[in-house]
Amino acid sequence: MDSLDTRLLAELQRRADITAQELAEVLNLSPSQVARRRARLEAEGVIAGYRARLDPRHLGLTVQAFVQVQMAAHNADNAANFVRLMHTLPEVVACWTLTGEADYLLRVWVSDLPALNQLIHHRLLPHPAVARVQSQIVMDQPKADSGLPV
Structure with missing residues (x-):
């Protein structure tokens, strides 16, 4: 992987829907060169997939x-x-497995606090494998989810 691949990956993390033409302009390559690099990175598994980022409030x-x-x-x-x-x-x-006191860390999105209560008290705590649940409600997110450092 060279510096062009790194720049290509950074651009795709910023905007997965970027066209080959736009990406070619950013990288100063031809669209066909960009397409070949992108296809190689996909085939090698470096690019694992593409997703749309949805705004939770609109949902x-x-x-x-x-x-x-x-x-x-x-x-x-x-x-x-x-x-x-x-x-x-x-x-x-x-969902992540952890070291330390907690065994799992879950990131959860719900409509409101009663929905969080429902999830915790009616789905998680009754499960026979679960001993304890502790939740932290996000007040604000000063830094949005970002891509991996490349």
Whole structure:
């Protein structure tokens, strides 16, 4: 990967819908050269996919929260069952396993506080693998989600 690839990746992270012509102008290459580089980076798995970034407010999602989950017991069955649950909850937009006191960190988007309460008290806490849940509600996001440093 060279500096042109790095610049190409940075531009795609900023604007995934950029055309080959626009990208060629930014990189000072021909559209066909840009297309070949982009195709190679896709084939190599460097570019894993493309997504549209949606504005949560326009979808009625006004509460973002981070939810820490501590497991009742640490075994493969509990972990597998919990991960299966995560895949059934559209409100959970990301899930990470952690070191430290919490075992999982969930990023959640819901319409309002009652919806967060519903998620925590009726979906997470009743799950047999879950011992404890702690949530933090996002007040503001001074830095928006950005791309990876390239």
